[in-house]
Amino acid sequence: xxxxxxxxxxxxxxxxxxxxxxxxxxxxxxxxxxxxxxxxxxxxxxxxxxxxxxxxxxxxxxxxxxxxxxxxxxxxxxxxxxxxxxxxxxxxxxxxxxxxxxxxxxxxxxxxxxxx
Amino acid sequence: xxxxxxxxxxxxxxxxxxxxxxxxxxxxxxxxxxxxxxxxxxxxxxxxxxxxxxxxxxxxxxxxxxxxxxxxxxxxxxxxxxxxxxxxxxxxxxxxxxxxxxxxxxxxxxxxxx
Numbered sequence: 001x002x003x004x005x006x007x008x009x010x011x012x013x014x015x016x017x018x019x020x021x022x023x024x025x026x027x028x029x030x031x032x033x034x035x036x037x038x039x040x041x042x043x044x045x046x047x048x049x050x051x052x053x054x055x056x057x058x059x060x061x062x063x064x065x066x067x068x069x070x071x072x073x074x075x076x077x078x079x080x081x082x083x084x085x086x087x088x089x090x091x092x093x094x095x096x097x098x099x100x101x102x103x104x105x106x107x108x109x110x111x112x113x114x115x116x
Numbered sequence: 117x118x119x120x121x122x123x124x125x126x127x128x129x130x131x132x133x134x135x136x137x138x139x140x141x142x143x144x145x146x147x148x149x150x151x152x153x154x155x156x157x158x159x160x161x162x163x164x165x166x167x168x169x170x171x172x173x174x175x176x177x178x179x180x181x182x183x184x185x186x187x188x189x190x191x192x193x194x195x196x197x198x199x200x201x202x203x204x205x206x207x208x209x210x211x212x213x214x215x216x217x218x219x220x221x222x223x224x225x226x227x228x229x230x
Contacts, residue, residue: 004159034218044205044220093159104150104162105207105218 003027004096006108013084013115021079021111023094030096033077034105035069038091047092050077084115120208122221129196129228136192137224139206143187147211150218151180151191154203163191163204196228 003026013019023033031052036044048069049057056069066088068080077096081088093110121140129135141149148167154160164173169184177194193200203225207218 046219104152104165105160106162107152107159109159 004030004094004106004108006094006111008111009109010112011114013113015085015115016083018080018082019084019113021081021092021094021113023077023079023096023108025075025096025106028096028098028106029074030077030098031074033071033094033096035067035077035079036093036095038093038110044093047079081113084113086115089113089115120206120219120221122204122206122224124224125222126225127227129193129226131196131198131228131230133196134192134194135196135226136190137204137226139189139191139221141187141189141206141208141219142210143185145210146184146187146208148209149182149184149189150207150209151189152205152207154205154223155201160205191224193226196226198228198230201226201228 005024005026007022011019033050035047037047038044046059047062047067050069050071052071052074058064066082068082071077091110091112093108095105095107097105123138148165150165151163152160153163163175164180166173166182171182173180179192180189182189191204203223205220205223207220209218
């Protein structure tokens with residue numbers, strides 16, 4: 001089946017540093033990738049939609065300058081949390097989808113970010 | 117804001133028993149309803165993608181039904197096994213283009229007790 005690799009799975013960083021998370025579709029081309037954040041005891045919240053070769057579309061309330069998304073190729077999207085603060089500590093997960101609208105998403109394993 | 121509700125939030129079921137839980141979603145502008153199974157420390161796994169009213173899909177002991185007119189879907193598990201313990205997420209895709217990300221419910225956390 002389709003595989004999405006997300007790296008790193010866990011990262012601890014100091015406040016003020018930036019952290020990059022990678023999401024790769026290993027055996028299919030993903031023109032669209034999605035980035036989600038999960039708050040404790042809440043559902044996955046869509047942060048942004050990442051389209052290959054163009055700017056990401058951010059959901060309301062998500063700071064573009066804080067969460068930089070780059071989708072430079074059909075198999076790679078990156079999320080950079082810039083100048084991280086403790087409130088950015090969360091579980092971030094990416095997903096990728098094939099071309100057809102309505103086709104299932106394939107998820108990465110997620111990244112647990114802890115900012116100290 | 118799209119509202120996708122799942123109930124119950126958590127569920128304890130004895131091994132061997134059958135169980136079901138619900139996902140409710142907006143009945144207007146429907147395109148697809150997805151069910152995912154998410155085990156701890158693993159990626160969510162797609163179970164079903166449902167698009168037609170009255171659809172019923174089955175995968176082993178797990179099945180799902182869809183009612184787009186009233187905006188709900190049921191997920192059934194027959195003869196629960198310990199390996200069925202997971203969080204089951206549903207997600208809604210609206211029609212009409214625009215944002216094509218999914219809106220997720222909060223999930224039903226299922227625990228199968230031996």
